[in-house]
Amino acid sequence: MALKSEQSSAVDGLVEGILTEAHNVGSNEIEACRKPLQELRKLACIDYVRIIRRTLDYQVLRAIICESARIWPQLNRERVWPHPIDELVGISSDLRIHLQAAPYPGPEGMALRGFYVDRVPKMLKHPLIFLNTAHHPSAVSTTFIHEIGHHVIANVAGRAGGGVNYFFSGAHHSHVGNPAELTADVLVSLAVYPEPLARRIFAMPWEWGLVARADELPDQAFAQIRKHVQKFGGTDFGDSLTTGQCFNHLTRMIHYAKLRWALLLEYDL
Secondary structure, eight states: OOOTTSOHHHHHHHHHHHHHHHHHHTHHHHHHHHSHHHHHHHHHTOOHHHHHHHHOOHHHHHHHHHHHHHHOTTTTTSOOOOOOHHHHHHHHHHTTOEEEEEOOOSTTGGGEEEEEEOOBTTTBSSOEEEEETTSOHHHHHHHHHHHHHHHHHHHHTOOOOSOEEEEETTOHHHHTTOHHHHHHHHHHHHHHSOHHHHHHHTOOOGGGOSSOOOOSOOHHHHHHHHHHHHHHHSOOSSTTSOHHHHHHHHHHHHHHHHHHHHHHHHHOO
């Protein structure tokens, strides 16, 4: 799936090297993925309004969202449904991005969702995205949106410098203090919860308080979130998932939902 202007062997070799290094670079995230309950407890009590206030630059964020809407015109208006791989290839080609999509299974491999590389001098003239297709198709699609977020950030804010941006399943807590990672997660939350839906799910009575907070999800909101995620991604808690997978699934649900709630409360997005 490499661009015609560069040799696919160079891309394949680079991907193989990055995957080999991922076990060392992401050791903390891989360990967190093995103990998802700890990350879940951390994220469940965090106020995401405070998180975005201290982590995100509003003007830069709006510029990144506007640029992303050129790729997905329906972003934050309608749900960006999971795309088949051939559509992701088309989007990547239009953006002059190398896309490698392949299964990377195994206990440690499944911790990795994908990665983005801005550029590698003397090897690649164009950015590279790797997607681990061993995950559920909906997870592959949201990972793609996250990685495209890094590409847009690099173009709009200049926050990429040739390094590798890994995306691990057990890294959501580390994202809350990282502007680039949290911004990429914002795009995922807008894709999954467009504004009309977010306003229905997170409709809160005014007497709940004048100070905006996005900490503990109300039971009614969580029930709607679970139903939406099941419809959007085709996955839910059940016998098909192990206990650890259920906790990881719940962690992702809470992270993106609370992030979307905070964006609505703080920025009216």
